[in-house]
Amino acid sequence: MSLPVGADYLSILRHLVALYDTGVTEGFSRDDVVYVARLARLDLEPSEVDLYAAQLGSILDHVAAVTGLDTTAVPATAHPLELANVLRPDTPGPTLPRDEVLSQAPHAEGGRFRVPPILGEAP
Amino acid sequence: MTENGSAARGWETVVGLEVHCELSTVTKLFCSCPNAFGSEPNTNVCPVCLGLPGSLPVLNARAVEFAMRIGTALGSSVEASVFHRKNYFYPDMPKDYQISQYDAPINVGGHIELADGTLVGIVRAHIEEDTGKTTHVGGGGRIHDADYSLVDYNRAGVPLVEIVSAPDIRSAEQARSYVTELRAILVATGTSDGRMEEGSLRVDANISVRRAGDAEYGTRSEVKNLNSLRSLGRAVDYEAARQIGILEAGGTVAQETRHWNEEEGRTSSLRSKEEAYDYRYFTEPDLVPLVPSAEEVAAVAAALGPLPAARRHRLAELVAADGAPAPVDQLATVVGLGLDDLVAAAAGAGADARLALARASNEAANRPDEARALDPAAFAELVKLEAAGKLSATQSKSVLAAMLEDGGEPAQIATRLGFEALDPAELEAAVDAAIAAHPAEWDRYRQGDAKVAQFLLGAVMRSTRGRANGKAVAALLEARRN
Known part of the structure; x- marks a missing residue:
């Protein structure tokens, strides 16, 4: 399945929906899921690993459909908005009251957030 | 082992430095909280730097200008750049990611010329935000034995430029010289106060050794916690000697992060991670690209003193x-x-x-x-x-x-302060009084014992409560001798 050059967003969307219905799930293994889950500190049941492998695989397949498009005439972009250089002046503004900030944390001590012991240095 | 000792045995030390420099802006990188050192903990915080849901970062124009100044001073090419999220779990960033620049940094290339004339290449100098400050409580303040940790987010979001050198540094002395020169450039461009003791300048060293003449680099270790030029120099020498010891004994150097302990004068391996870090960099969707115009780049260069x-x-x-x-x-x-x-x-x-x-x-x-x-x-x-x-x-x-x-x-x-200069008559009187009070010393002085001059000078200084001019006293003593 491929889209014509210059396809509008709506036709791309229709294309992706059509792909989703085919249930393509190759391209994301159980090992990939286990690895990503560990990076995200998620503890998954084996059945969840299978479920997410299938779902993440189909999402990746949808995105991969874009590679089927001929984009030679499309300039590369770093952001969907056609904006650059959004800046603010270096002038100070209000800060939050510390008591209010710390009251939102499970534990605080001496004006600081108190967290469980850390294993290892900052990456 | 000294650098000369290892060089004599055919080893060459190779060092690349990563220097994190805090910019002297008024506010943080992505929010309008004050960028101030030494404030009460967690008083310079807001929804953006605390990572509260719904908050959005907006880039500080002065931080961008400062980064461009640094790049220009280093001879970098100032380019269009993009911000990325560097994802990791550590309580020094409440968002669980740090906004940094990844594959499209603002400054690319460049060099620093050391005092000895050596050119050290610059790979990149990119913008990123600083992290909060953690304090480990219990276990003697050591990280692995701590009972818990305390976090202050005043520093979270402070603008940094990370300057990455090429592995062109060949000794502890050159490493210190590089940081000294870089600090001078930062101060000269008005972009940072360059104070290592306050953490405005933080240095990580990538250190490896190889046989002199080898084209390939050896396996490097990354040494952290270098809080002074002295620590940097000692760590380079220590780490090179350690690696040479391993290699000469037939072992292999592990690629790892090591912690410099200033009191013990040695590096130690940090607890091995369960896996290498995978930061899952992706483009920061809340920030648009930074595309300096040729005019802006030229204006920064022209304004550089x-x-x-x-x-x-x-x-x-x-x-x-x-x-x-x-x-x-x-x-x-x-x-x-x-x-x-x-x-x-x-x-x-x-x-x-x-x-x-x-x-x-x-x-x-x-x-x-x-x-x-x-x-x-x-x-x-x-x-x-x-x-x-x-x-x-x-x-x-x-x-x-x-x-x-x-x-x-x-x-x-x-x-x-009562520092009226003595008039010549007063001075002469004070000198004569000192001579009269110390006849034995005066004799030795007259016989050519130059060391006694200091004693006589001290006597005059005491009697005049420091008001005498040392050179004038020395001249008078000399005149009296002849």
Whole structure:
């Protein structure tokens, strides 16, 4: 399945929906899921690993459909908005009251957030 | 093992440095919280730097300008850049990611020329936000034995430029020289105060060794916790010796992060991670690209004043006008602290350049902030008073200390401190009294024992409570001897 050059967003969307219905799930293994889950500190049941492998695989397949498009005439972009250089002046503004900030944390001590012991240095 | 010892056995040390530099902006990188050192914990925080849901970062224009200044000073190409999220779980960032630049940094390439003429390549100098400060409680403050940790987010979101060098550094001395030169450039461009002791400048060293002549680099370790130039130099020597020891014993060096312990003078492996870090970088969707125009880049370059190497040269010429070479250490100190304009202004006002340089590199250098705010005319006047013998060196230093403390005119301060210069008759009387009081010493002095001169000088200084001019006393003693 491929889209014509210059396809509008709506036709791309229709294309992706059509792909989703085919249930393509190759391209994301159980090992990939286990690895990503560990990076995200998620503890998954084996059945969840299978479920997410299938779902993440189909999402990746949808995105991969874009590679089927001929984009030679499309300039590369770093952001969907056609904006650059959004800046603010270096002038100070209000800060939050510390008591209010710390009251939102499970534990605080001496004006600081108190967290469980850390294993290892900052990456 | 010294560098020479390892070199004699055919080893070469290879070092690349990553320097994190805090920018001297008024506010943080992505929010309007004050960027201030030493505030009460968690008082400079807001929804953005606390990572509260719904908050959005907006880039600080001055931080961008400062980054461009740094890149321009390093000879980098200033390019269009993009921000990325670097994802990791650690409580120093409440968002669980740090906004940094990844594959499209603002400054690419460049070099720093060391004092010895060596060119060290710059790979990149990109913008990122600083992290919060963690304090480990219990277990003697050691991270692995801590009972819990405390976090202060005042520093979270403070703008940083990370400057990554090529592995072109070959010794501990060059590593220190590189950081010294980089710090001078940062101060000269007005982008950072460069204070290592306050963490404004933080250095990580990638260190490896190889057989001299090898084309391939050896396996490197990354050494963290280098809080001073001294630590950096010691760590480079220690780590090179450690790696050589392993290789000479037939072992292999592990690629790992190591922690420098200043008290023990050694590095140690951090607890091995369960896996290598995978930061899952992706484009920061809340920030748009940064695309400086050619005009902006040119404007930054045009506004950049002379860089440290050129300023050292200018100052050296001023000082060496009297025929003797300028003291290299004093030049580096004064330019490094941005006090060269003060010295040049004093010289321009007719003060002795060499004496002005000496005062600026010692007494004034201890309080660089106050020294940079000194009235150049008052500083010039002080140097003139001392050069004319109206203030002794000791008195001059005391007056300068008072000027750094409260400002003011040197002559008035001297009067207030009771530093009226002795009139010649008083001085002669004091010298004669000292001679009369110490006949044995005076005899030894007359027989040519030069060391006794210091004793007699001390006696005159005591009797005049430091008001005598040392050179004038020495001249009088000499005159009395003949």
